[in-house]
Amino acid sequence: MDRVTRLDRVEQTRGRFAGPPLTPRTAVIWSVLRAELDRRGDAELTVLDVGGGTGGFAVPLARAGHRVTVVDASPDALAALTRRAAEAGVADRIAAVQGDGDALAGLVEPAGVDLVLCHAVLEVVDDPAPVVAALATALRPGGAASVLVAGRAAAVLGRAMNGHLDVAAALATDPAGAAGPRDTLRRRYDAASAAALLGAAGLVVEEIHGVRVLADLLPAAVADGQPAALVELERALAAQPPYRDLAAQLHLFARRPA
Secondary structure (H helix, E strand, O other): OOHHHHOOOHHHOOOOOOOOOOOOOOHHHHHHHHHHHHHHOOOOOEEEEEOOOOOOOHHHHHHOOOEEEEEEOOHHHHHHHHHHHHHOOOHHHEEEEEOOHHHHHHOOOOOOEEEEEEEOOOOOOOOHHHHHHHHHHHEEEEEEEEEEEEEHHHHHHHHHHOOOHHHHHHHHHOOOOOOOOOOOOOOOEOHHHHHHHHHHOOOEEEEEEEEOOOOOOOOHHHHHHOHHHHHHHHHHHOOOOOOHHHOOEEEEEEEOOO
């Protein structure tokens, strides 16, 4: 049975980690992270959150007793992170570092991190390969990486369903999964291409899940009217092809070999 489908809700967790309320955007990711934290027991982890912005993941992890460094290019996001950490009483457990993913290799020490989060970063950097290499280098042997990337199939279907068939065709045929100079993302992934990128850096992919399998396809009245049911359905479908591969984002959980 998959880790996501057999875990209790994060907000009902035992012990000291009680994550934020689950949403279709976060439920699968928090479930996987919860399993890793449970596996580590009471150990205080050193966490690196690349592109962590205002601390949606960093603050709950710090509240659980871990130390988190957030690297983000936006000074405004980091300022909001600092305020949020102070309000949560974890300012001493969170460090904010301004910098972007492309410069990551010069911002972190090798083999000093237990857990890396890299969410919605690899689709916007100049070159994802050295960024992933820097993530792998930052991890201690046995450390884990949570990587979230934009899915190509969902973008194709979404554009087509909205009547933008030319854009859908461009996304489907472009080698990087982008739709030209006006596209806000440089690239998109499928499960195989994302796993290959991590594997080339020496990381072993343990799990791949879809995030927002259905959430972006449903009418707002349905999604807003049945939020708990939607979260449970998202979690149930997250690891099952073909549903997984149609998700707006793909979440890969990988590990640096011990």
